Amino acid sequence: MSTAERTDPAVRAGLRLAVSLLTIVPVRSGPVDRGTARWAMTLAPVAGLLVGAVAAAVLVVSGRLGFGSGLAAALAVGAMALLTRGLHLDGLADLADGLGSGRPATEALAIMKKSDIGPFGVITLVLTLAIQVAAIAEAPVAGVVVAAMTGRLAVTWACRSRVRAARPEGLGALVAGTVRRRDAVAATAVTAAVAAVAALTGPGGGVYHAILGATAVLAGLAASTALLRHAVRRLGGVTGDVLGALVETSVTAALLVMALR
Known part of the structure; x- marks a missing residue:
């Protein structure tokens, strides 16, 4: 059996796992091991492309129905939350509560595992959603596609080698340290290229927006990298909540x- 024949099933399994983990699309991922997890996290931006395409469709349909830009943007944000079960927003709130507590890593992680949301989480969620809605209302339709892909690219980089898991169990333990750096670089290049093309050819797009699309990818990664370093320093590694928070942080930065104009 050739290398390609051995690799293709792993890639397909990883893509199915990426979609099943990062969206509500009912895809059967099959058995999960570190190899499958590596491909899933490397291909995470593909799941973002799916989420962003649906949100863009919501924007277009809303516009044709005569809704204002603000309402259309709110519906698009709602669609993205629905497509992800709100898990990334929940992770953002949990991380805000954990880091905002100022407690040592063990206690902060315990706070993050609680089902309720504290004041830090509520404030962070409200501000994040408000900024996302306002930014989408000002951006071209393709902006949500660029942002959704960038958010999942943040997960790819957060799971690169040498990034530890904060707990011995859970999603973080499964995916932490699985992505090779060269694969993360390749995923970034492809994501930036797709973002530029989407911004160039999408409704209301142009050359300026194509440049913004590629720049938005880098800005989203910069914001998520800063948060990742802080979270790893405070918590000792990544968790599923950290990954969710990185998605929303990167999405918001890219939308900005x-x-x-």
Whole structure:
């Protein structure tokens, strides 16, 4: 059996796992091991492309129905939350509560595992959603596609080698340290290229927006990298909540860039 024949099933299994982990699309992922997890996290931006395409469709349909840009943007944000079960927003709130507590790593992790949301989490969620809605209302339709892909690319980088898991169990333990750096670089290049093309050819797009699209990818990664370093320093590694928070942070930063006039 050739290398390609051995690799293709692993890639397909990883893609199915990425979609099943990062969206509500009912895809059967099959048995999960570290190899499958590696491909799933490397291909995470593909799941973002799916989420972003649905959100963009919501924007277009809302516009044709005569809804204002603000309402259309709110519906698009709602669609993205629905497609992800709100798990990334929940992770953002949990991480905000854990880091905001100022407690040592063990206690902060315990706070993050609680089902309730504290004041830090509520404030962070409200501000994040408000910024996302306002930015989408100002950005071209393709902006949500660029942002959704960038958010999942943040997960790819957060799971690269040498990034530890904060707990011995859970999603973080499964995916932490699985992605090779060269694969993360390749995923970034492809994501930036797709973002530029989407921004160039999408409704209301142009050359300026294509440049913004590629820039938004880098800005989203910069924001998520800063948060990742802080979270790893405070918690000792990544968890599923940390990954969710990185998604929303990167999405928000990318949207802010796409909203620039």
